[in-house]
Amino acid sequence: MPVITFIEFDGTQHQVDSESGLSIMEMALKHDIPGIDADCGGSAVCGTCHCFVEASNNLPAVEPQEESMLGLRPDREANSRLSCQLQLSEHNGDMTIRLPEFQM
Amino acid sequence: MNQAVTRKDGLPDPLNTPLDQLDVADPRRFEFDTWQPLFERLRNESPIHYQSEGPGGPAPHGDFWSVTRFEDIVEVEKNWEAFSSEPSIAILDPEPDMSVQMFIATDPPLHDDQRRAVQGAVAPRNLQEFEAVIRQRTQETLDGLPLGETFNWVDRVSIDLTTKMLATLFDFPQEQRHLLTYWSDTATSDARITAGRGLSIDERRAIMLEMLQAFTQLWHEHKANDQESFDLIRMLQRDPKTANMVEEPLSFLGNLMLLIVGGNDTTRNSMTGGILHLHENPSERAKLKENPGLIPSMVSEIIRYQTPLPHMRRTATRDVEINGTVIPKGGRVVLWYVSGNRDSDVIPNADKFVIDRPNVRNHLSFGMGIHRCMGNRLAEMQLRIVWEEILERFECVEVMGPPVRTCNSFVRGYHELPVRLHPKA
Numbered sequence: 374m375p376v377i378t379f380i381e382f383d384g385t386q387h388q389v390d391s392e393s394g395l396s397i398m399e400m401a402l403k404h405d406i407p408g409i410d411a412d413c414g415g416s417a418v419c420g421t422c423h424c425f426v427e428a429s430n431n432l433p434a435v436e437p438q439e440e441s442m443l444g445l446r447p448d449r450e451a452n453s454r455l456s457c458q459l460q461l462s463e464h465n466g467d468m469t470i471r472l473p474e475f476q477m
Numbered sequence: 478m479n480q481a482v483t484r485k486d487g488l489p490d491p492l493n494t495p496l497d498q499l500d501v502a503d504p505r506r507f508e509f510d511t512w513q514p515l516f517e518r519l520r521n522e523s524p525i526h527y528q529s530e531g532p533g534g535p536a537p538h539g540d541f542w543s544v545t546r547f548e549d550i551v552e553v554e555k556n557w558e559a560f561s562s563e564p565s566i567a568i569l570d571p572e573p574d575m576s577v578q579m580f581i582a583t584d585p586p587l588h589d590d591q592r593r594a595v596q597g598a599v600a601p602r603n604l605q606e607f608e609a610v611i612r613q614r615t616q617e618t619l620d621g622l623p624l625g626e627t628f629n630w631v632d633r634v635s636i637d638l639t640t641k642m643l644a645t646l647f648d649f650p651q652e653q654r655h656l657l658t659y660w661s662d663t664a665t666s667d668a669r670i671t672a673g674r675g676l677s678i679d680e681r682r683a684i685m686l687e688m689l690q691a692f693t694q695l696w697h698e699h700k701a702n703d704q705e706s707f708d709l710i711r712m713l714q715r716d717p718k719t720a721n722m723v724e725e726p727l728s729f730l731g732n733l734m735l736l737i738v739g740g741n742d743t744t745r746n747s748m749t750g751g752i753l754h755l756h757e758n759p760s761e762r763a764k765l766k767e768n769p770g771l772i773p774s775m776v777s778e779i780i781r782y783q784t785p786l787p788h789m790r791r792t793a794t795r796d797v798e799i800n801g802t803v804i805p806k807g808g809r810v811v812l813w814y815v816s817g818n819r820d821s822d823v824i825p826n827a828d829k830f831v832i833d834r835p836n837v838r839n840h841l842s843f844g845m846g847i848h849r850c851m852g853n854r855l856a857e858m859q860l861r862i863v864w865e866e867i868l869e870r871f872e873c874v875e876v877m878g879p880p881v882r883t884c885n886s887f888v889r890g891y892h893e894l895p896v897r898l899h900p901k902a
Contacts, residue, residue, distance in 0.1 A: 412838040418551055418845035438555055441847050444589050447597055475601030477854050 376467045379406045380427075382474045393463070397456035397470060398422040408472035415457040417442060421476040422456040427469035432459065448473055484511070491515035500536050501528055501543045502568055502811070504672050507787065508884035513828065516816035519545040525802035537669035538568045538886075541790070541809040547820040547841065549800045550812045553791060554846035557584060560791035560810055562848060567887050568790050568811055569669055572678055577685075577731030581739075581848055591732065592851060594716035598646060598709050599852045606707070607645070611859060614641050615866045622898060627877045630894045634863075635748040642859060643740045648708035649695060660688040661741040664734045670886045689730045696723045709736055743785040744856050746890030748863060749880070750783035751775075753894060754830045756876040761832045769868050775832035776860040781840035782830050787815035787889045789844060814841040815889060872899040 377400060379387045387406050401409040401422075413419035420442040426432065432454075435443070439458045443449055456470065484490065486509035491499060499515060506512035519526050526543040530536055544550050553560045565571050566582045580591035597603060618637050622628070636658055644654040663684045666675035676684070692710075699710045713719040713732075722729045755762045765771055793808040804810060818841050819827040825834075843850035850856070867874065874896050881893040 410838065412843075413551075413845055414836060414839045416551055416555075416845070418555055419843075419849055441557070441585065444585070445592060445596070445847060447593065447600055475854075477596070477600055477851075 374463055375461060375465045377461075378467070378469045379408075380469065380471045381406075381408050382472055391461050391465075391468075394460075397424065397459040397461070397468075399457075401456060401470075406472075408476070409456060410476040411457060413457075417455050417458055420445060420455065423448075423473050423476060424454055424456045425450055425471040425473065426452045426454050426459075427471050429468045430466050431462075431464050447477075448475075485509050486511045492518060496523055496526065497528070499528075501526065501813075502536070502538055502541070502670070502788075502886045504670060504884045504886040507886065507889050508672075508882050510882060512787075512815065513819065516545055516813060516819065519543060519813075520816060520820060524549060525800055525804070539570070539809070541568060541811050542804055543811050543813055544799065545813045545816040545820075546800070547817040547823040550814065550817045550841060551845050553799060553810060553812055554844060554848070556797070557847055559794055559797040561794050562588070562791060564792070566789050566791075566848070567670070568788065568809070569667060572682070576727060577734065578725075578728045579731030579735040581735050582731070585847065588847065590718040594719040595709050595712050595732075595736070596851045598707050598712050599855045601854050603707050604855055604858055607642075607855070608858065608862070610645065611642060612862050612866070614638065615862050619866050619870055624898055624900055627895050627897050630752055630874070630896045631745070631749050631891050635745040635891075638748065638859070638863065639741050639745040642744075642855075643737065646709055646736075646740060647692075647695070648699060648706055648710065656688075656691065657737055657741065660684065660734075661737045663688075664738050665742060665885060665888045671884050674884055685730060685734070688733065689726060692729070692733050693723055693726075696729075739850070740852055740855075742888045742890060743850075743852075744859050746785040746883075746888070747780050747783045747856070747860055749891045749894050750785070751779040751860065751864070752874050752896060753876060753880055753891075754779060754782055756874075758830045761830060762873075764832055765868070769865075771832050772861055772864045772868075773857070774834075774837050776857050776864065777837040777840065778830060778832050778834060779860065780842045780856070781818050781824075781837070783889065784815040784818050784842050785889055786842070787886060788813050789848070812844075814844065817841045870901060872901050874898060 374391045374393060377389045377391050389400055389404050391400060398409055398411050398415060402411060410421035412421045417438045423446055439455050442455060443453050446453060486505045488503060488505055489499060491514045524546045529540045544553055561584050562582050563584060580588050615638060618634060622633060640654045640658050643657050644651050663681055668675040668677055696710055700714060713722050765775060788811050791810045793804045793806055793810060795806050797804055821827045843853045877895040877897050880891045883890045883892060
């Protein structure tokens, strides 16, 4: 399984071995990585697990619900995603996830 | 023998009356805090419930559907194309000649444009700037409270602090801030949702027009005095998509009502609710005393348990199925957050107030989806600071008598909560 590197807004890095069946959001919570709130628990209806995907392949496409929440983010970038919608498999390579300054 | 049982809310027994003879939206259940059994029954027996009229004939708010389970509410919130926020997010339809436009009651793309223009004001980056000033005001307010006598927490603390914050957010003159409370209360006091005790349409219209005039003047003053300020008015002025909002009075007025009510009733009533919930749950009070690090978690629990806005409404844009029931096009769909927040299928022991519950942030009080509360982080910060400063000063905020609750199906809150302070030794 791929290795995920989380980079906090202040530059602090965390490396995590990903697990099948867990989303990026769930991995961040499991390893107590600051910067992901995930208020709604993974339904793509709160937008508080926003992240920037720096390097990756084979990511699932952005579905309309995720798009509608990302559209409200004041700090949205082209590589913005909701981490709860990112389920990985062994087909994914290693990934770097940058965390935003704040969630709202 | 006919022994009629007199219930304190004066309404039919919610458990032994046919559902079609109950008005789910009767505000007296909130005034007397008797709403829980009816909503529990609805979640179990009729989770997507159609009500054609009130028990004595047509209700003032007309016919509507009630959605009461947590998961069903989230499904409706997600599907904003089928469940539109236009023309209104309250159970009532807009008044024909006062059809104000506010972004909470619009769909994308207009909604996204207007929301984006102002949400920077309440984004966490801006909140860091606000934190020191909020803390200082909170300290001043708490230090000015009387010791050894009973007073109304709602007036002296909840209204005072939320109104000061709101004046800051608009860069509105602090010495006139009581007007913000007055306008906010007016905006939600429609006689049709307050069992007749609110204002008539004409009275509300006149007061809302006063507010529009005052803010139109404020808009021009801010325009003439442009500065690097992150207040809501200047943010609207700086964004090309909203820079001329003052020239569309119904849009300007609607969005003012949204921002004022959104920043006022909600935090005010959570500030009062927290005192009451802790008083009623001494074991939770002991937990907090033992571990003040629980404040952020407690704040989320207070917001869930209070649910200061009991419902939001959507309107079906087509025939659409939800949990096996088809709602016809045009159907008014009321999402009862206050019920979803007590749905024990999602929130274990949901009727209990538990300040260290797991997944405490997963509640419906802010709504979900694209209309999710923009000010949620500001609200949480205000409440966190109040509690930090309370614990700093007081052994206990003792509740001296029952609260006087609002009679309103859109705002669940308090007029009065008599308290007495016990300072730390």
